[in-house]
Amino acid sequence: MKEALFLSQIRVRLDDGVTFLDFDSPRGARVYRHSAAHILAQAVKRLYPNARLGIGPAIENGFYYDFEFDAPISAAALERIEQEMKEIIGARLPIRRREMSREEAVALFQEKGEPYKLELIADLPADASLSCYEQGDFIDLCAGPHLSDTGQIKAFKLTGLAGAYWRGDERNQMLQRIYGTAYPSQEQLDAYLRLLEEAKKRDHRKLGRELDLFSLHDEGPGFPFLHPHGMVIWQELTDFWRREHRRAGYEEIKTPIILNRSLWEQSGHWDHFRENMYFTRIDDQDYAVKPMNCPGGMLVFRSRMHSYRDLPRRIAEMGLVHRHELSGALHGLTRVRSFTQDDAHIFMLPEQVEPEVGGVIEMVDRFYRIFGFDYRVELSTRPEKAMGSLEMWEKATAILEKVLRDRNIAYRVNHGEGAFYGPKIDFHLMDCLGRSWQCSTIQLDFQMPEKFDLTYIAEDGQKHRPVVIHRVVYGSMERFFALLIEHYGGAFPAWLAPVQVAVIPITERHHPYAAAVFEKLLNASFRATLDDRKEKVGYKIREAQVKKVPYMLVLGDREAEAGLVAVRHREEGDRGACSLADFIAHLNEIVAAKK
C-alpha cells in the first residue's frame, strides 16, 4: 500500500498507485464526505454501542449513514452526535485500510454483531477482495478510498434525520438515516447553508401563498386549488401549448373523468394500477376515476375506421387524472393526487415511430428552451410488472435507443423503470436547487392497440395494428407550474405575469389621467391594475414590487400634462418617461418574445 498522499486540501490513501484528489473534483468530494460518514458512524457507535450499521455513502451535497437503534433516536440527539464527531476529528485518528479474507470479515462482523454488514458481505461476488477501513476504535466494511486521518474534516453539519428502508425496499426493516454535509472550510459550509436558505425563499409553496397563486387545504390533501393569479399563468401555459400543438399537427379532445370498470379491465389498469386508483359506484356498477388518459383516447380512436392515409393521428388532451399517492409522498404542487397531464397519443404505422418520436423530442426541447430549463434524458426499460412479450419490449426499446443515438442525445438507462405497457424516454428538468424532476415523457406502447383491438386499413385492404406513443411535454401542469414558480423565484416574465402593469397615480388629481391610461392598457389586452388608493407612491410601488409586477407606470403632473407615462421596471427601476404608445409597443414586443 502506498503512503498517504498530500494535496492542498485532501490526503487520500489508495492502493492502486499514486493519485491526487482535491475537493473540487466530484470524486474528491465523494471521498471527503464518505470519510465524514465513517466519522458519523464511529460517533454513533460510541454513543450507542448496540446500534447496527447499515450503509453510509456520500451523496450529492453531503452524506448519510443508516443505523438500526434499539429505540429510535430523536432529532435532539444529533447535537450530541455532532459533539462526538468533533472529538473524533480533533483526535486526528489515522484511517487505515485492511484487506482481509471473506472468513476474517465474516468473523469480525459476527463478533461485532453487525447483521447488515454480514448481509452485504454475503452478496459480494465470491472472488471479490474485501477491505475494511479502520480508525481508532471503529472499523467498517468499505471499498474506500478514504482520507488519511479524521482531522482532515474541517467543517461539517448533521442536517437531518429520516427513516429509510434497508436497501430501499419497503418490505425490509426501516432504519434511521442521519444526513449530513461536510466541506473543507467553514466558509464553504456556510455558503452551502446560505444557498439552502435562498432556496427556501423561492419555495413554490411559500411564493404560491404570498403571490396568491394557489392553495392547499386539509379538506383535500393533495388536491390543489388554483387562485385567479395562478389561473392566469395556467391559461398562458395552455394557450402556448395549444398553438404549438396545432402547428405540429395535433388534434385536441376531452374525455370523461369517471369511466366504467370494464374499460379499466380492458386497458390493464385494473390489474396493474389498481392500488393507485379511486373508485365509485353508479347504478350498481363499479366505476373508476381515471388515473391516466389513454383508455379514453383509445375509445376516441376506435370510434371510427382509419385508413393508413389517416396516420399518424396525433390526439392531444389536457386530461385531469387522479392517483392515490401515499400520504407521506405529497408535496406542494409537485406531488399531488390530482393533476392535469398535457397528454397526447400518437396512433401510427410501425415505420412512423422513429420520425414521430423524433418530432416529440424536438417539441420538448423547444418548450424547455423557452423557459430556460436544463434537462437530462433517461431511457427506462422493462419493469418487473410488465405486460407483453420480451421480444416486443426489446424491439420497442431498440427503437427508442436508435432515435436517441441518431440525434446524438446523451442519455442514461434506467433498467426496469419503464411503464407497465412499454419503455419510455424521460426528460428530467434540473431545478434551481439542482434537484431533477421528471416532466416530459415519451412512452412507446404496443399493448393498448392489442387490448383495444385498434386497427387501420392498409394498402393491402386488410386490417393492421397501429402503434401508439403516449407523451407529455409539461408532464403535470401542476408540477411544471411549481417548477416555474421556483425557477423564476416568483418574478414571472411579462408574458406569464398575472399582473403585467401596475398603473400608479401620484395623487387623486391624477386619477382621471391614470384611469384613461389603464383603460387603454386593457384595450390593448394587457393585464393591468389601477392603484387609486389614497397612499403615497412609495407605498404603492413597494406593494407592486413585492407582488413582482414587471412594469409600473407612475403618473403625476408631469406625465398628465405631457401625455406621457413614467415607466418603472421591476428589476431595472426608473426608466424615465415615454409615450403610452411606445410603452405598449415595447410591452407587446417583450410578451411576444416570451422574454
Next chain:
RNA sequence: GCCGACGUAGCUCAACGGUAGAGCAGCUGAUUUGUAAUCAGCAGGUUGCGGGUUCGAGUCCCACCGUCGGCUCCA
C-alpha cells in the same frame, strides 16, 4: 403507508403547567403624497380535532387529521 419533527390571529412568530400576545396584513379616520413601508384608532383566536392526567393544559399523555424532512412511489 413507514421513520422523525411540527401544528397558536390571514401571514411570520411569542407566551416557567396559572388571565393567549406582537409585527405585518385587514377595517375606520386623518394625511394628497414623485419611484420599496405616513400617522392614529379598531377589530381579529373554542391554541388542528377528540379523549385523558391535573385544583388548573397552548404547554404533559394517548389516538386521529394535516403539514414539513426523508424512505417508497411517480407526472
